[in-house]
Amino acid sequence: MQRAASTEAINASMVNPKDGTARQVPCERCPLRKLKIFRPFTPEELAFVSTLKTGELRVEAGSMLFLEGTSSAHLYTVLSGWAFRYKFLPDGRRQILNYCFPGDFIGLQGSVMNEMQHSIEALSDIVLCVFQREGLWRLFETHAGLSFDVTWLAARSEQILDQQLLSVGRRSALERCAHLLLVLAQRFEELAPPTRTPGKIRIPVTQQHVADTLGLSLVHTNRTLAWLMRERVVRWKEQEFEILNRKRLAELAGDEGGEPAVRPLL
Amino acid sequence: MQRAASTEAINASMVNPKDGTARQVPCERCPLRKLKIFRPFTPEELAFVSTLKTGELRVEAGSMLFLEGTSSAHLYTVLSGWAFRYKFLPDGRRQILNYCFPGDFIGLQGSVMNEMQHSIEALSDIVLCVFQREGLWRLFETHAGLSFDVTWLAARSEQILDQQLLSVGRRSALERCAHLLLVLAQRFEELAPPTRTPGKIRIPVTQQHVADTLGLSLVHTNRTLAWLMRERVVRWKEQEFEILNRKRLAELAGDEGGEPAVRPLL
DNA sequence: CGCGACCTTGAGTAGGCTCAATGCCGGTGG
């Protein structure tokens, strides 16, 4: 799944370079839209959103979608795959800010402000739905409801950051790990076809990613996960994991995490 | 300045309970608007924003503006004074998420989502400009530019959180302290009358606040600040501080912090 | 077969924590 983990140059290709309007998946038949965590759109909204989409972008695991300090002419919605947002310190220490799941809207900061203050890297091969920055203007000018949705999404990602900050600032290593696994699992399961029973969480994160998310060292992260595995709370293998005892994990995290909110999908 | 630091019940009174439209400071003559960090509004925008404002709210230092888990019918803009946003863990550990300065728009999360996931407490006596939640809808329906501004503000607070998360996750105690003081000073000075030379920063934060912001213990925060004072980098007295050697502080923080962005004021 | 990415484990260290006590100051009530 994950190929090259090292940071490499931006390596991404437009799927349909010759035809701005053609695309693989028309919004109306977007598979994500069937999921019940996404609020239903009116036909009119759907038609409008459809006009915003200018193509798809496929990016390989390990390559960068955005680089801190640059500005971007594009906005994306993740169609499939995972990515993560992060920042660096001058000496190379890295902090992962959050993870981008299918349905997540990315690049708003870069479109709304002048430049990105963070980078984004693909965790797996990923397919993005591309909007022009200019389209965001059109959206604000013609669709109050969708504008509100955009703001809603921004508020939601702020909430997620709040949670994360609480975790990193005030929880112990064990609590942090438990909390992160729980949150990742929850977000993963929101997107799973409703039929399957909760099982393996296939997100290609390495323990280094976990460490950089939680503000811990790799070694200590490993030991903490090892403890969770010895206690049969989770299983971790090959960059994916499985929750064996969710109740216990939630106790350790000291917080169940709340219900997922129905959200818009742009 | 700060009276009661203990957490007390919500204690706030509407200034003009009998007359929804009357108010102390009409937006057109809002003193904050003269500052050059706030983008100039068109007369029309100003007139509209003016119709949103339904009054002012004065809150005493130490009392809560919002309580986690509740929902709020109001949005506020800080007119004067300071507050901070924070979250608790069940056992009482507290993490301060960010500080609210004059001109900051607060309560968006609570208005846009169903309920607040954080609390806000006044750091000093504070005056807020009150908007009804419903006014936000009107804004989105009639003013695309202002809607965009709201989104812009949301993106900005996300940026600030990103910074903070990087700090708490990956910086040492000394770096964190230096960084926080720098950021607070910068934000403070943006709001100072342009004449005054950079001097004392009068924000009534205790070392406990600093500790809870940075994810450190009170004792260690004290020792770290003591080190900065011994080195004559900053001075700290009575819940206010002064930067004596900004260059050194920036080196210690490992990041200058960038230019403040011109922003909208609602 | 060798290499690179990832996970694991041991050993020693240190940065930051807890517990505890003290000092300072302003406000309040006897």
Added chain:
DNA sequence: CCACCGGCATTGAGCCTACTCAAGGTCGCG
């Protein structure tokens, strides 16, 4: 007028969580 109290800052001592350095193991791939 003074004693007392509460909030805040400060300092010492000892401990422990999490870090660093260092090896070694596994697996997949060219």
